[in-house]
Amino acid sequence: MSKEEQILSDDHDAVSEVLKQLLTALDNQDVQTSYARLDLVWARLAIHIRAEHLHLFPAVIDRLTKAGDYALVTDLSEAQTIVEHLRTDHDFFMRQLGGAIGILRALPNEIVTARDEATLVAVRDDVLQITARLVTHNEIEESQIYRWSSTILTKSEQLELAARINAELENRPPRFSAEVWANRL
Numbered sequence: 001m002s003k004e005e006q007i008l009s010d011d012h013d014a015v016s017e018v019l020k021q022l023l024t025a026l027d028n029q030d031v032q033t034s035y036a037r038l039d040l041v042w043a044r045l046a047i048h049i050r051a052e053h054l055h056l057f058p059a060v061i062d063r064l065t066k067a068g069d070y071a072l073v074t075d076l077s078e079a080q081t082i083v084e085h086l087r088t089d090h091d092f093f094m095r096q097l098g099g100a101i102g103i104l105r106a107l108p109n110e111i112v113t114a115r116d117e118a119t120l121v122a123v124r125d126d127v128l129q130i131t132a133r134l135v136t137h138n139e140i141e142e143s144q145i146y147r148w149s150s151t152i153l154t155k156s157e158q159l160e161l162a163a164r165i166n167a168e169l170e171n172r173p174p175r176f177s178a179e180v181w182a183n184r185l
Helices: 003-027 031-067 076-106 114-152 155-169
Strands: none
Touching: 003 031, 003 114, 003 155, 031 076, 031 114, 031 155, 076 114, 114 155
């Protein structure tokens, strides 16, 4: 596995871990922790998506455009279709998570009423839908686009791409401490 594959796959695992914590907090009707975990998932996924959109996708598409025949990996048309599908998923994730943030932000932190319970259940259902789609999405990324980058890019291009992706992933929003960002609470 190449360095960029490992970095992005590890980030998938980190997001999945925070999603599990979010679901536990929602099950416990802990609005404050649910909001904090949801905000972290939203931010981490946004940074991950930005790294893919700015660095990974262009590197793969550019290489396939310039290189011509990489029939053992994929053709340009197939890669463009897959990238477009992944971008559609990314839009879905950000829209759904943003909506859930707005809902949780409006709930009181202390006392959970019966109406609030129903809202938390609805948010939980949304998170489960996101989680299910994210599993399929990550499988596509890890088995296709990530692998293509390690197959069609030169070693030096892979190292440069890994450095750019890593720098992007480390560019956390200022509202998160390094410990929270690393999910070491």
